[in-house]
Amino acid sequence: VRLVSIRDETDDGRVVCKLQEFDRLVRGGASTSSLESNLEGLAGVLEADLPNYKTKILRILCAVARLLPEKLTVYTTLVGLLNARNYNFGGEFVEAMIRQLKETLKNNFYNEAVYLVRFLSDLVNCHVIAAPSMVAMFENFVSVTQEEDVPQVRSDWFVYVVLSCLPWVGKELYEKKDVEMDRLLSQIEGYLQRRVKTHVSMLQVWTAEKPHPQEEYLDCLWAQIQKLKKDRWQERHILRPYIAFDSVLCEALQHNLPPFTPPGHMPDAQYPMPRVVFRIFDYTDAPEGPVMPGSHSVERFVIEENLHCIIKTHWKERKTCAAQLLSYPGKNKIPLNYHIVEVIFGELFQLPSPPHIDVMYTTLLIELCKLQPGSLPQVLAQATEMLYMRLDSMNTGCMDRLINWFSHHLSNFQFRWSWDDWADCLSTDQEKPKPKFVKEVLEKCMRLSYHQRIVDLVPATFSALIPAEPVFRYKYADESAASLPGYAISITVGNAIKNRASNEEILTILKEVPNPNQEDDDDEGETFNPLKIDVFLQTLLHLAAKSFSHSFSALGKFHEILKTLTDSDEGKLHILKVVYEVWKNHPQMIAVLVDKMIRTQIVDCAAVANWLFSQDMAHEFSRLFIWEILHSTIRKMNKHVQKIQKELEEAKDKLEKQQHKRDMDKNSEDEEGQLEEQIERLQEKVESAQSEQKNLFLVIFQRFIMLMTEHLVRCETGSVDISTPWYKNCIERLQQIFLMHHVTIQQYMGTLENLLFTAELDHHILAVYQQFCALQL
Amino acid sequence: MSVKLHALYSDSYVDIGQYRDQHFKGQLGEQEKLLKQSHTLYVGNLSFYTTEEQVHELFSKSGDVKRIIIGLDKVKKTACGFCFVEYYTRADAENAMRFINGTRLDDRIIRTDWDAGFKEGRQYGRGKSGGQVRDEYRQDYDPARGGYGKLAQHRTTEALNSF
Secondary structure, eight states: OOOOOOOOSSOOHHHHHHHHHHHHHHHTTOOHHHHHHHHHHHHHHHHHHHHHHHHHHHHHHHHHHHHOGGGHHHHHHHHHHHHHHOHHHHHHHHHHHHHHHHHHHHTTOHHHHHHHHHHHHHHHHTTSBOHHHHHHHHHHHHGGGGOSSSOHHHHHHHHHHHHHHHHHHHHHHHHHHHHHHHHHHHHHHHHHHHOOOTTHHHHOSBSOOSSSOOOBHHHHHHHHHHHHHHTTTOOOSSOOGGGGGHHHHTTSOOBOOOOOOOOOOOTTOOOOOOOBOOOOOOTTTOOSSSOOOOTTSHHHHHHHHHHHHHHHHHTTOHHHHHHHHHTOTTGGGTTHHHHHHHHHHHHHTOSSOOSSOHHHHHHHHHHHHHHOTTTHHHHHHHHHHHHHHTGGGBOHHHHHHHHHHHHHHHHTTTTOOOGGGGGGGGGSOTTSHHHHHHHHHHHHHHHHSOHHHHHHHSOGGGGGGSOOOOOOOOTTSSGGGTTSTTHHHHHHHHHHHHTTOOHHHHHHHHHTSOOTTOSSOOOSSOOOOHHHHHHHHHHHHHHTTTOHHHHHHHHHHTHHHHHHHTOSHHHHHHHHHHHHHHHTTOHHHHHHHHHHHHHTTSSOHHHHHHHHTSGGGGGGTTSHHHHHHHHHHHHHHHHHHHHHHHHHHHHHHHHHHHHHHHTTOGGGHHHHHHHHHHHHHHHHHHHHHHHHHHHHHHHHHHHHHHHHHHHHHHHHHTTOOSOOHHHHHHHHHHHHHHHHTHHHHGGGHHHIIIIISOTTSOHHHHHHHHHHHHTTO | OOOOOSOSSOOGGGSOOSOOOTTOOSOTTHHHHHHHHOOEEEEESOOTTOOHHHHHHHHGGGSOEEEEEEEEOTTTOSEEEEEEEEESSHHHHHHHHHHTTTSEETTEEOEEEEESOOOTTTTBOOSTTSSOTHHHHOOSOBGGGTBSOHHHHHHHHHHHHTO
16 A cells, blocks of 8 residues: 555645655564664654644544554554654544544444544553543443344444454553443443344355354454453454553553544444354364464454455555565464465355455465465465365355356466365265356356366366357257258248348248247237247357357347347247257356347346246256346346436436526526426336336245245155255345345335235245344344 | 545556557547546457457456457458457456456466557557567467467568578
8 A cells, every 4th residue: 555645735745755655664564673663763753744734644644544454553653652742633633533433434434433443442552542531432332232223233333343442452441440341341241142143144154063163253252352351361463563662652641532422323324234254274274383373362353354454455456465465464473374365265255245346356366376386375275175075055155156266266277176186076966066066167167268178177087067068059950950840931031141131021031930829820910929039039149159249249130120029028038048048058158148138128137037937947046157147137227227316316416506507597497497307207217217126126036935935835745854955055045135135125125024025934935034134133 | 534535545457558559549648538437458468269258258257248359360350369348337347457457368367458449440450460569570489379470480481482
């Protein structure tokens, strides 16, 4: 991170330069003694600049507190030194921080607010803030647990903030105010025991408790703080530069934090979602070198927290991010590579979704492998192996991400992998997670290379898991198809297309196609004729099969015809059926064609959803490409609604501006009238789009409920265990819909409860809905 | 937030590069403006055998791809090792610059750069022999890009003919 200068009318090179230099030093992993002398020097410079640049310095330091949490203790030390030299500055800084905290909370930036409070709490260690006033702030935070009728995630946050500061300041606060702190902790304990934890299972990466239980994040942190307390608050991991300056700092006068009342709950508040702590390694896993701190040690919390902060700060610049992760202070005392890999996978598999885009993690891991070629790839391989071994209980959505990560990673390393180590997946039913995983990985690897490459890559024993060659399947290919009803016309149509016939000519040719759904010759009106669609589309796509671009061009050229043929719901469903039949060996092609057809309105989103859930597609139900298409469809629908909503807002803004002008200029009434009309039209468009969006979700949920109910009834009647691989996949796919689109779905809670997820529903299905509701309670 | 800090974070992977299209038609500074708003990326150092499907699979990892135009040899009309990838949004293109640029496709490290926008004609290589300029003069042997550079190939052929 470069501290780039504040653009201000009065550009003050010196202050900013000094801070930039200092930041570079901190980033570069300066030695402790170098750090200390630089801190001293910087404090001197800034103190001298205070008369002229106080506001600027305050602003930068506040921003640093909010945005560079991994360097917390370095900058609190700096503030401590400044406070020792200039008491008033210290007071003004604390006031500025409180203002910033209020603002941050108001704007729902809860993660940054945590960093601010942690900064304040570490200022107690630097003799800037008096311990009793910090305890008072914590007491106010914890009193939120007494509030009634507020979402649990609200009180969760306030408890989390307090607990997460204690590794830094617990010792100091206990030394000064042990009675109050004990009371505080016992209040927290009471709250944690009352908390509802229905949401936890929906957020766990594995359904199994072994080898590592995945704890709810507050439970884990509580256990860590309990242990810290038992150890009499001795915390040895955090780098504390202020210790070296103790003689200077303890001379400083401290400030009291002003009484801080937590802002009240607002209906539009978006508190952070609960999470589960991801653990894959323990002390038995790092074979040589330093031992991994235990899962309930406070060191584990601090290390993980710092690594998460580094990623949060540097995710856009992978080289810097990797370098910063690998130069973590104190790295020689911990198995750093293991922590890094665990934290990265923890983020990648986080439910509902990773904090950053998936592909970032792939590239970051590659960068780390480049920087530590002798050690990191081995840890990564070890982790991959462990993830493979636990596939049976891995959440389906997480497995999707693992598939995408692993295949993309391999494509950067010539697909080298010891596939034979996974030979156990060959001896089991292909619907089980392990063979399924390998199949999907090989399919994705093929997409990034080509079929023969995959054949050459895997041992011959794996041939059953190799994807099909992605070739077109043309029904009317040759004379062996001559007996098929559409054969003759397929040739005529094919020639017409090749000779650039007009749409009218082609439609005329297609009129000759008999309709298997009708008994009499009735070519009045455009009744649904599945054979017509079949003949035309198969032939067209066959001619355009060479590449995506060829196929897109074909869809574009014959858009009119396709729209005519798919005028009805049945037509839309059938076109999707045909696309699948011809390209079933090339799921990637199916996905891009469906995408194109939605965007050019040949089919609509609900048609795609109905098609994916149809009986014809039941045998593909657990394949990844089905769900990629479904989620892509939902995303397109969501973006469409957002786009029109934005247009409406912009038109409304324009109208407002126009109305202001009107007060000054009588001639603009016409424009106003036009705008009002436009707004009315857009309003209708928004309502129609929102209604379509809601309908899409209702269709999806209905189909899930139908499928699952069928399964449960069948199992009950046959006295069979419901927990088949199919069922696990189905229920987790339903959960995935809720999790991935929770923002949109929140709008429909009323309808969902009254219409679909009613008390009459089988409790297995209802449980998914209840867990989802529990996420934001 | 009343604090206006100019990028406490740097985001250097997204910065526009040094390359400017010499054939670009427009005022001074216009190309830079377009590059800074662009949703289109130029992708270089592809193998001649890399397909549109492979490009689509990789670049879809940063967002929905609107269109891909494979670069062609002007004479042979076959792929000559570059392409354009257009996204629906700038944000998706930025993520490609951050996370796909400099990684491998078809075993080759590919390079992405901002492009001012596809125009008909820009899908063709501008080298004398029909491919890309870089393939005219390079000295190394690259089997995925037609072997030796064109100049070296000509020289070899001439040398052989003069025997």
